[in-house]
Amino acid sequence: MKMFSVSHKTAFVVDHCPYMAESSRQQVECDVLTKSRAQGVIPLAPVSKSLWTCAVECSMEYCRILYDVYPTNKLVNYIVSDSEFHILNSWRQEDQSTHELMAALAAVGPPNPREDPECCSILHGLVAAVESLCKITELQHEKRTALMDTAERVANRGRIICLTNAKSDTHVRMLEDCIQETILEQNKLAAGSDRLMAIQQCELVLVHIYPQGEDTLVSDRPKKEISPLLTSEVHSVRAGRHLATKLNILVQQHFDLASTTITNIPMKPTLNVCEQEEQHANTSANYDVELLHHRDAHLEFFKSGGTSRDSGLKETVTLKWCTPRTNSIELHYCTGAYRISPTDVNSRPSSCLTNFLLNGRSVLLEQPRKSGSKVISHMLSSHGGEIFLHVLNSTRSTLEDPPSISEGCGGRVTDYRITDFGEFMRENRLMPVSESAHDPSGKLPAERAKAQLERHTRYWPMIISQTTIFNMQAVVPLANLIVKETLTEEDVLTCQKTVYNLVDMERKNDPLPISTVGSRGKGPKRDEQYRIMWNELETLVKTHAGATDRHQRVLDCIVACRSKPPEEEERKKRGRKREDKEDRTEKNGSKDTDDKSWQDSDRSGMLDKEEQESEVIKDSPDSPEPLNKKPRLSTDEVQPPERAKGPVSLLSLWTNRIAAANSRKHQEFAGRINSVNNKAELYQHLKDENGMEVHENGKASR
Missing domain, CATH: 2.40.290 (Ku70; Chain: A; Domain 2)
Structure with a gap:
């Protein structure tokens, strides 16, 4: 039933009733030679075309474009409707020309404004258009003759374009109902006749024409299915150039x-x-x-x-x-x-x-x-x-010798994923399927194959140097599972396990197969390599995340693993600040004078070293307390008073460094603060309560 499309037969129905003689009110200047006109000559008054003239001109332009692009097999049957219908041509190929139509329209003439409008109706032409669509064209007859045993396979579809001045939306619905009833009646007659064909599909395009400066009484409506046999659409257009533009757009839509x-x-x-x-x-x-x-x-x-x-x-x-x-x-x-x-x-x-x-x-x-x-x-x-x-052809000609796969398609690209493409073709091979094969989703085998091919090619880089994840063996389980239409819980766990393995690789700082083509040196740094890898992996999973909730869970896992904890981000930020501080120190060191004593230089170097080492200890993952447990101590608080007297021993430096590091990790023990000679006094309130003095061995004495 797909042998003939709707565009094979087009029936034009143009209203010839008295109200079509009304002026379109679009002025047309006849006297354009204003500069060369002699003095005293009265210029010609502008004229305006009637609605009938506008409809005829625009419909002829529609037919002209159609005949220019499709000289055969696209047929037009032109019908004029007033008190009766007038068929101006037939479906024969020799009648398909604008000269024949213009000669027939000249014989019809303009509408008579003095004719009784009650006797005129567009319905006469619409009924004749439905009857005309049931007639067999020469091309349809040839196909029916060639398929004598299966003549019912030759489809009969057509389109009706009606140019009229409708009264209201109710009037439009009445016209649609009339066409629907006529199609049913004609299909019954065609069932018992060899000279007629039943209509399987009919498109009605109703164009309401109204003069310039008036409000339309009919509203636009997109294509709507009235019944399985009839679809209808309504266009309300002002007469003149607006009507010409509308029909120009319609002919492009109707004939591609x-x-x-x-x-x-x-x-x-x-x-x-x-x-x-x-x-x-x-x-x-x-x-x-x-x-x-x-x-x-x-x-x-x-x-x-x-x-x-x-x-x-x-x-x-x-x-x-x-x-x-x-x-x-x-x-x-x-x-x-x-x-x-x-x-x-x-x-x-x-x-x-x-x-x-x-x-x-x-x-x-x-x-x-x-x-x-x-x-x-x-x-x-x-x-x-x-x-x-x-x-x-602006690319390489197919008439030339085919290029070698190592040479590349018109360029110097040589690192194609040839092995992966062979595996891709193997996974998407087409095989014959019996008609009895049943699919729970109700899709045909060809549709399922196209859907699978679309999923597999949503993200598939062709060149090795343009991808990272497809060069990594660790990503293969996720890449093979994410393209599936549905995922099981085991598939989701496998994908999540793959993501966790990538996180472990990043923690171990393992190298990645990043291409260095076109880059200087050794390529991007390790952090940049993993950033490229995570971006590509997220792009791959995002193309399939909307399929099911389980696909979305895989994407959520990747997003969660990519986000760094705040402590790690803060530590990296401080590391960058420390590097900047060292750079500034090196720049300023050349400007300082050398008149300081070696004690001051040694002491300042030791202080900087202590500060850096204490920060390293504080930032280590073995710290039992968070970083903001206690505020940072100033350098003056850490420095012992004996440093101002002269050089300090190595033991004192080491003891002070440990004390400073411990003071930042937890609150100081109260007993150590109140100790005498580094010995904490136990049972401090026992003497006040009992009047006894406690010795080191725990015995009390009066």
Whole structure:
């Protein structure tokens, strides 16, 4: 049922009732030669088109673009509705041209404003459009004949575009109900007929047209499914240029078209781009021309890093004009050719460009780049009286000999992960599956394979020097498990164990396989290596963290292990400050005078050494108390009074250092503070209570 899409048949229904003769109120100036007009000549008054004229012009532009890009297999059936319906052409290929439609519309003429509006209705045309969609086209007949035994596989889909002036939203719903009932009736008739086909899908695009300066009575509505057979969308548009822009956007959406704007087109007589530019013979100007074509012409452009820009209500790709070459024998390697259609076919730049190309010239188009070399990605050329946009291959040609895997793809990259890629292909091989195979999730085998391939390639570096974790054997268990669709509790424990092993490696300061390509010396330091490793590991797990809660638990484990405890961060900060202090001391030492005595120099050196050693002892992990248990003692408090008298013995220095270190680790014992001759007195209050004096052996005496 996928042989014919909705775009195969399009039925245009244009309202021809008396209210369509109303003015659109968009003024059109007829007298534009204001400077060359003689004095006394009254200028022409501006005119305005009717709603009918605006609808016909815009619908013809829709058909023109369609016929330019798709000359075959995309068919239009044009219907006019008033007191009855008028079918202006058929589904035959010879009737598919704007000349046939314009001649038929000229015969119909404008709507009669004096006609009874009660006798006119858009419903006549909508019913005729549904009946027309049930008719078999020539291409459908060929497919049904080729598939005689399975003719029901040929699908019948179509689209109805209705241009009218609706009364209200209720009126729109009434039109949708009428189309739905007509489809059901026609499907019943088609079931018993060989000349008709039942409609499997129908899209209704209702465009409500109202004059300039008035409020719309119909609200916009996106595509909505009315029934399994009918979908509907409503667009409320002001007549005039707004209607033309809306239908230009619709034709791009309906037939998968894209826009390309050619910039910097020179209008110079030397290039013969526009030989009729007589008034600009001595000057040059650059113009822009917008072209429509199939969307596939931009696939390689976006792959190479190109971007599009917003042009009004739609996006367009900008390409720059290159000076054409006169050698028409030169061939270019093209990967695709697509028919084009100018957006504004009647404009002067568009006419000059098409005439220039139809004369046998080719134009190369380059991507606009702020820096770097010129990249020519497209070419405009005509074949058989039709203009095509050619996509040029801007990378290595597939017609050349394939590059060696050691040479690299167009560059000097040689460290590809060839072994890992072979393992990757082995894990994602496709195998035939019987139709009876049942999957609890309800997914088809092809969908499951695509989902697995998407998960495995969310983060997969191609070059060895661009990754760290995929070069480490310790990360293999986590990398193999995190790409799974679901994780078990054992898988989570395995991943957490892998993370803890990495933490242990960092604590032991083990080396990592960091690439030194492009860096000077031995590469980054050990701390920087582990920072790179943790960042890459977190990036890998983040791409899968949203799958299940267990994937998120693995990410939480990595984040928790990466965060440093406050004590370690404070110790590193103090270490950096101490290094800065030593640097400043070395710089200031050269400026000091040498007239101090050796005792003062020795004493100051000893004090600095004591301070550093005490800080090392305090920062050691064996300290039983936290660092902020007792405030830091000043240097004057640590220095004994006998130091001022002269040199100090080595034993005194060692004793003072131990005392200073111990004083910072805990509160001083009260008995040591009140001791006499380094001996603490026991049972101090016993004499006051009993009147007895206690000796060292514990005996009391009066």
